[in-house]
Amino acid sequence: MATRATLPPPVGDRYNRPMPARSLRAVLLAALVLVPAVLVLGRLGLFATHSADMIAFPWQIDFDEGIILHSSWLLAQGRNPYPPLGPDHFISSLYPPLFYMLNAVALKLWGLNLWSGRLLSLLGTLLAAGALIGWVWAETRSRLAGITAAALWLALGPVIVWATFYKQDILALGLGVLGGAMVAAACPPDRVGSTGAVRWGGLPRLAWWAILPLVLACWTKQSTLAPLAAAGLFLLARDWRSGLRWNVGAAATLLVPFLIANVASHGGLATHLFLPSAEELSGARLGRNLGALWAEHWPLVVVAALVALGLLLAAARARRVPALSVCFALISVPGVVLTNLSPHANYNHLLPLLLPLCLLAGVGLGHAAGWARGGVAPAWGALVIAVALLGVLPFLFAPINTWYTPLGQPLAEKADRMARLEAEIAAAPGQTVLTEDAWLALRAGKSLPYDDPAQMATQATSGRWDESRLLADIARRKFGLVVLEHDITGETYTPRWSPAALAALQANYVLRYRDVRFLEAPQPAPERPPQAQDCTLAGGPRLVGLFLPGGGTHLDAGDSQQISLYWAAGPAGSAPQPGLKFSLRLADAGGGAAWQADLPPGAAAGHPWPDWPAGFAPRDDLQVQVPANAPPGAYRLILSAYVPQGAQFAPVPFVCADGSGGPGLVLATPDVARPWGE
Numbered sequence: 226m227a228t229r230a231t232l233p234p235p236v237g238d239r240y241n242r243p244m245p246a247r248s249l250r251a252v253l254l255a256a257l258v259l260v261p262a263v264l265v266l267g268r269l270g271l272f273a274t275h276s277a278d279m280i281a282f283p284w285q286i287d288f289d290e291g292i293i294l295h296s297s298w299l300l301a302q303g304r305n306p307y308p309p310l311g312p313d314h315f316i317s318s319l320y321p322p323l324f325y326m327l328n329a330v331a332l333k334l335w336g337l338n339l340w341s342g343r344l345l346s347l348l349g350t351l352l353a354a355g356a357l358i359g360w361v362w363a364e365t366r367s368r369l370a371g372i373t374a375a376a377l378w379l380a381l382g383p384v385i386v387w388a389t390f391y392k393q394d395i396l397a398l399g400l401g402v403l404g405g406a407m408v409a410a411a412c413p414p415d416r417v418g419s420t421g422a423v424r425w426g427g428l429p430r431l432a433w434w435a436i437l438p439l440v441l442a443c444w445t446k447q448s449t450l451a452p453l454a455a456a457g458l459f460l461l462a463r464d465w466r467s468g469l470r471w472n473v474g475a476a477a478t479l480l481v482p483f484l485i486a487n488v489a490s491h492g493g494l495a496t497h498l499f500l501p502s503a504e505e506l507s508g509a510r511l512g513r514n515l516g517a518l519w520a521e522h523w524p525l526v527v528v529a530a531l532v533a534l535g536l537l538l539a540a541a542r543a544r545r546v547p548a549l550s551v552c553f554a555l556i557s558v559p560g561v562v563l564t565n566l567s568p569h570a571n572y573n574h575l576l577p578l579l580l581p582l583c584l585l586a587g588v589g590l591g592h593a594a595g596w597a598r599g600g601v602a603p604a605w606g607a608l609v610i611a612v613a614l615l616g617v618l619p620f621l622f623a624p625i626n627t628w629y630t631p632l633g634q635p636l637a638e639k640a641d642r643m644a645r646l647e648a649e650i651a652a653a654p655g656q657t658v659l660t661e662d663a664w665l666a667l668r669a670g671k672s673l674p675y676d677d678p679a680q681m682a683t684q685a686t687s688g689r690w691d692e693s694r695l696l697a698d699i700a701r702r703k704f705g706l707v708v709l710e711h712d713i714t715g716e717t718y719t720p721r722w723s724p725a726a727l728a729a730l731q732a733n734y735v736l737r738y739r740d741v742r743f744l745e746a747p748q749p750a751p752e753r754p755p756q757a758q759d760c761t762l763a764g765g766p767r768l769v770g771l772f773l774p775g776g777g778t779h780l781d782a783g784d785s786q787q788i789s790l791y792w793a794a795g796p797a798g799s800a801p802q803p804g805l806k807f808s809l810r811l812a813d814a815g816g817g818a819a820w821q822a823d824l825p826p827g828a829a830a831g832h833p834w835p836d837w838p839a840g841f842a843p844r845d846d847l848q849v850q851v852p853a854n855a856p857p858g859a860y861r862l863i864l865s866a867y868v869p870q871g872a873q874f875a876p877v878p879f880v881c882a883d884g885s886g887g888p889g890l891v892l893a894t895p896d897v898a899r900p901w902g903e
Contacts (some may be wrong), residue, residue, distance in 0.1 A: 228759030231850040241281050264312040268380035272388065275625065279389035280343045282636050283641040285663065288679070288710065289627075291316050291663025292806065294342060295676045297328035298667060304902065307493030310684070312694035312713060314901040315675030317762055318497045322486065342391035349396030350388040350516025352403055356380050357584055360406035364548050365591025378580065382521065384629045387573045394573050397445035398580055401452030404439030408432050408456045409549045428460065436475045443479055447498050451560050451577060453479075455553040462546040476508045492514060500680060503687040506566035514565045518575050521581070521623060529554065529582040531885055532589030550588050554581035562713035568720055572628050595698065625659030642741045646708075649744060653680040653705030654848055656783040656900070659698075660708035661721060662742055674901045699729040701775020707734050707745035733774065747774075750846055758791075759882035762866050766792045766826050766834055768879065768890075769842070777862055777893030781900040783815060786849040787797040788892070790864070792826050792834075794840045801835035805877065811849055811895075819855050819897075822847055857898050865889040 229501035247900035285291045296306040296318040306318045306325055318325070324345070331341030361371035377386060379574050388395055395799055411431035439453040453516070457475060482557035487494040519526065533551050540547040561578040562568060626633040648660055651669040660666045663676050675681060675695060684690035702794065707730060713719060714736055719727060730745065740745035753772020761767045770791035780786055788809070797803075810821035828845035837843070849862065866877040879886040 227476045244725040265380035284412045300333040301329040307490040312691040314674040320443045349399035352399030356402040361587035363409035367591035368590035397449040400438045401442035404435040405452045407435035419599040451557040508741040511565045529585035532585045654785040655705045659704040685723045702747040709743040754791040760879040780895045781852040782855040864891040
């Protein structure tokens with residue numbers, strides 16, 4: 226019997242049939258998950274353009290950049306970046322050596338630069354973004370949610386700002402979150418299934434390899450302990466035997482190289498890493514930073530908190546260990562609170578909290594996607610996604626200079642002004658400057674015996690560092706220039722300088738240049754001589770006073786020492802000797818002149834003897850230049866006078882009212898030493 230062929234339904238019916246509810250949910254969910262990433266595309270563009278501009282910008286922006294570069298520079302020169310804290314120097318080096326070592330290689334290859342450290346920081350930022358994708362996928366099997374978490378991370382204002390500073394912060398975080406992602410992938414939640422990877426000591430091999438980036442994170446910045454601690458506690462809670470073996474291996478990997486490096490640096494590594502422990506904690510700084518975080522990112526905080534609470538409740542109901550992402554967030558919170566109590570804490574100290582917040586937001590989205598696909602609690606999933614969408618709105622149009630005000634000035638304008646400042650600093654007398662912009666000094670070819678005023682103030686106030694030599698250097702006006710980021714005129718307190726150093730700077734230096742940096746030059750000599758004299762030269766004027774700041778008791782090779790000679794006319798009726806000159810010389814122990822200046826009295830003031838108006842009393846301001854190759858030892862600063870006598874010179878003695886005098890006056894007996902580091 227013939228059968229009737231089954232005809233296909235009309236073409237129109239194929240498109241008119243309703244989409245299955247599950248497919249519809251999946252499409253809507255995919256769209257909702259992608260919306261946050263789409264919304265932050267503008268911020269990702271800002272991230273890219275700002276990062277490119279900063280890597281190419283050849284000047285310091287952040288206070289710490291030049292300090293960190295200086296430690297890298299010392300290491301590149303084969304010098305210990307962790308020297309003892311002597312009174313004649315202060316080298317900060319607050320961080321472990323990994324970042325310094327990587328940049329030291331770049332400095333050896335390409336010379337003095339900022340771009341290498343900034344590029345490393347950028348790579349750390351991108352590493353953190355990639356690790357977020359992997360971590361979210363490991364816990365939720367949703368790459369879209371991971372991409373959303375990474376996009377949120379790269380779009381945050383503090384991340385955009387600090388992603389390209391010559392600093393360790395984000396590279397350390399990137400290494401830490403990479404290690405966390407490896408542990409999460411090796412030991413996924415029970416509901417996802419077990420891994421088939423090769424196991425060592427009861428754990429997948431990947432978990433053991435994760436120790437390397439987790440430890441390197443701590444070797445980049447010592448406070449980046451949260452990922453390592455979270456992984457260790459997570460593995461202990463899952464299986465205490467295998468977890469204990471992992472923790473012992475991680476501790477050995479961290480501590481053994483530290484002990485070796487500390488011995489190699491003669492104990493300097495431990496000393497420098499614990500310098501911040503002397504800081505006086507400030508609740509005001511914590512409140513300011515957390516207030517800024519809440520004001521712009523409160524939806525992200527709320528989403529992360531809800532996700533963490535939900536995951537904790539789910540783990541409690543299932544009687545299993547909470548997800549590693551929750552452990553990471555919970556351990557990060559007290560660390561962030563502690564570091565933000567530092568008086569020097571800036572918004573970069575919020576980064577260790579922003580990273581787990583983005584991670585939890587991504588994990589929440591991934592779980593919402595799974596719930597919605599399975600038809601479980603779709604309303605809850607939609608609510609989480611809706612709140613997550615709100616998380617990107619507060620900062621879509623917020624300028625990044627709200628997180629760092631120096632970025633408010635256009636980089637091209639700043640570059641032009643910084644180039645002029647560099648020329649000023651290069652022309653300053655002496656080989657050293659005292660500066661809050663270490664990069665400027667290094668570019669100008671100056672040495673930096675004191676490289677971190679903020680830490681110097683902290684350590685001097687706590688009694689850990691003797692600042693007497695610094696105060697003496699300021700009093701003798703050793704530094705041809707002092708470079709400041711803020712004007713200290715009239716200030717009674719600044720966190721960058723101890724009260725004694727601030728008072729010394731104000732007493733001995735005066736503002737000369739006010740721009741993107743403030744240049745302080747040595748104060749001019751006072752009108753009246755601080756050290757009165759009354760020594761007459763036969764046929765010449767009287768020396769009535771001296772000004773020798775700091776007393777001239779100590780000089781370093783390469784130093785410039787200010788001195789002023791105050792003159793007045795000689796006794797009435799005395800005939801002036803033609804050709805009279807004074808000779809000021811710095812004599813070594815054998816009597817040889819390391820430096821000498823021969824001038825008629827008043828010549829430095831523009832009126833050489835004897836052509837003085839009636840009643841004229843000039844002041845000769847001079848700079849004693851100690852040769853850079855002057856051997857250490859006892860020296861004398863001698864003032865004498867002479868007149869030409871044919872082909873010879875006849876000495877003219879000083880006759881002083883107190884009965885002293887003679888062919889030469891010893892004004893000071895300085896000890897000359899080699900500068901620190903030579």
